[in-house]
Amino acid sequence: MPPSPVTPQPAAARRHAFLLWAGAAFVAVLAAAVALGPITLVDERFSDVLHRQEARTRVPPDSIVLIDIDQRSLEDPQMLELLGNWPWPRAAHGEIVEYLARFGPRAIVFDLIFSEPDVFRPHSDAHFATALESYPVLLPLVVASDGNASPLAALAPVMGLSAGPDADPAAALPLIAPKALPPHLWRTGLINFLEDDDGLGRRYWLHYRHRGWTLPSLPTRTANELGIPVPEDESLRLHWYGQPFERISYRDAYLDSLGEHPQLGVRFAGRTVIIGAAAPGLHDLRPTPLSASTPGPMILATALGNLENGDWLRPVSGGYAFLAGLVLLTMTGIAFARQWNPAATAAAFLTVSLAIVLAAAALLRVNLLWQPFSALLVALGYYFTAGLWSWLRERRRREHTVQMFGRFLDPTVVATLSDTGQMAEATAGRKSEITVLFSDIRGFTTLSETREPEEIVALLNRYFDRQVEVIFEHGGTLDKFIGDAIMAFWGAPMARADHAYAAVLAAMAMVEQLEAFRQEIGEDLAGFDVGIGIHSGAAVVGFLGSKRRLDYTAIGDTVNLASRIEGATKGRARVLVSESTRDACLAQNDCKVDFVDMGEVTVKGRHQPVRLFEPRWRTR
Known part of the structure; x- marks a missing residue:
């Protein structure tokens, strides 16, 4: 007896051939996605979601404290009376340095640019410089996009630049340096915002290299001063802290410095103090995975905290993402080739996908960044392609079945047999x-x-x-x-x-x-x-x-x-x-x-x- 026309032998061969060729195409796409990163931002955005969840429980190191120039500091009547409107005279920063020095901080780091002398208040700059002579601080440096280039060889002894064996003696960069202060006080580090293609900051410079010269970032320079090991990588993948750093308003610290019996000073003893702008009007708010307006000093503190704890994120090889995608592709192909129940196929796909996502989340807790999400999307594309193809073939098969058996049976009976998958067995x-x-x-x-x-x-x-x-x-x-x-x-x-x-x-x-x-x-x-x-x-x-x-x-x-x-x-x-x-x-x-x-x-x-x-x- 001839085989039933409901399940002709060539149909299985065509199904297997389609799934094989489609699978091979998606494996090629998967390899390209992992190797070339055409959809890296997909990985980044999904990683951001996991990172925000994981960051909620992360506590920053207690050794770092921030002094924020916040809106309260700018608008407080006492501050307006003492210092006037922003920008304040730099003598105020000198007084803060002198105040902090009394309590023995590990380091004082400014995240403020002092690029030009105050021509109207030179005595104020002098006061600031005198304070730095007594207690050296770390200052920011910015590589500008244009402007007059400064020779790196001349600045190397002052700024702590290092020259490689292939360093170009004539190399120069447009730098925004703390020119309001004498060069011998320039203990600087780079603070350029390092953003990805979507404009979010997820990394921080460690070493900025240019024609054989290396400029340390401000976290790197600070870590070196404190004896904290720093990797030789160009940048550091930030591992955010959802719990806040201790933050003290500049207003409170400054007014405390004027009192005869300071109350806040003990909170700075033995800690790294970062002084920077947090008020929106001071334009030092940056988009990060945690917030669209993260204060620059907070990003700096995160980088320094990561170096101190050794808990920055280490990327996992893309080969593991490829392997995860390959497992999903293979499982999906087998499921459709063997015609698993659609609900079982979907459940298996979702279960394996969820396991991969949970694995990525778990790895974050041990400071490993695994980004299998583009691989999951490729596998999802194959799943929908195979599913759509199978659905269309099943629809054509059912139409053919109803048309054929409608000659012999009541159409409602035919539809029942077809919908319940009993037609092949019944006939x-x-x-x-x-x-x-x-x-x-x-x-x-x-x-x-x-x-x-x-x-x-x-x-x-x-x-x-x-x-x-x-x-x-x-x-x-x-x-x-x-x-x-x-x-x-x-x-x-x-x-x-x-x-x-x-x-x-x-x-x-x-x-x-x-x-x-x-x-x-x-x-x-x-x-x-x-x-x-x-x-x-x-x-x-x-x-x-x-x-x-x-x-x-x-x-x-x-x-x-x-x-x-x-x-x-x-x-x-x-x-x-x-x-x-x-x-x-x-x-x-x-x-x-x-x-x-x-x-x-x-x-x-x-x-x-x-x-x-x-x-x-x-x-x-």
Whole structure:
């Protein structure tokens, strides 16, 4: 028997070929995404989400404290009276340095640019310089995008620049240096904001290299002063602290410095003090993964805290992201190739994806930055591609199935079998217990002799429409039309215990439809009648035919006997059934049919006579 057209062998091969080629294409995309980073920002943005969650529990080192030039410091009446509007005289910073020095801080770091002398208050600059002579501080340096370039060789001894073996003696950079102070006080470090392509700052310079020269960043210079090891990398991936650094308003520190008995000073003892701008109007707010307006001193403190704790983020090799994506691609391909349940496929994909995301989150806690998110997106693209392709193929298959089986079965039954995935199993060739019905028109030859061919065809089509509807309404399967005869059966492709009773009820309804049809036509159809034979038994049911033409049919002795019984109806009754059919009907608890014994009949192909019965509606 040919294979069922519901699941043709080439379909699996085409499915596997598509999934293989699509998978290979997505593996190439995955490799490119990992190696070339075309969608790096996807990784960064998803990493930011995890980082914000993980940062909530991270506590910064207690060894760092910030003095903020905040809005309160700028607007406080006492500060306005003492220092006036911003920019303040630099003598105020000198007084802060002197104040802090009394309590023994580890280091004092300014995150303020002193690029030009105060021509109106030179004595103020002098006071600041005197304070720095007594207690050296670390100052910021900025590499400008343009302007007059300064020779690096001349500045190296002052700024702590280091020259590599290939250092260019003529190398120069446009630098914004603390020119308000004498050069010998320039203990500087770079504070240039290092932003990614999306404008967010996730890293901080460690060493800025230019033509063989290395400029240390301010965190690097500070760490070197404090004896903290610094990696040789160009930059440091910041590991943010969600819990705040201790921050003290410049206003509070300055006013405390003027008092005879300072109260805040002990909070600076043995700690690194970073002084910088936090007020929005001072334009030192930067976008970071934590906030769109993170104060520059906070970023500086984070970099220094990372160096001190050794907890900056170390990137994990992209090969592991590729491996994670490959696992997802492989699993997805296997799931669609083996036609897993869609819900199970989705659940497996989500479970593995979630495990990868949770692994990335867990690695953050041990200072490792793993970014598998672009790989996950590539795998997700493959999942949707394979899913869409499978859905379209399944849709075409179901449409083909409904179209094919709509000839044999009630369309609602076809839809049920297709939607529940039982069609292939139900229509596979097998031996089944069924009831077969043959219905043949009586008087057709006489009728055809008195009418035109077109009338005969139209009349028969109207009649067959009615009878096929009856068969479908009673759950039957239309096997075929044989001239003016109809063959149908019950019990396949959907097995049912009452197949015999359903066939008998259908036959009696077909007789009623015949009467209604004759009245509807309203013409002389006295000779137009029907004979129906029914038999129950075992038969082979399935698709028979060639590759070009297949029909769902039943074959075997049960079919032959049903046909012989239909032939025996002439002169006896419109409907006759075999003894096996009668017994099956009477076994039904709600049987509403009586069976009149019509005696035994000898039929072709049988050595023993066959006892036949006429079904009639039960009247009692």
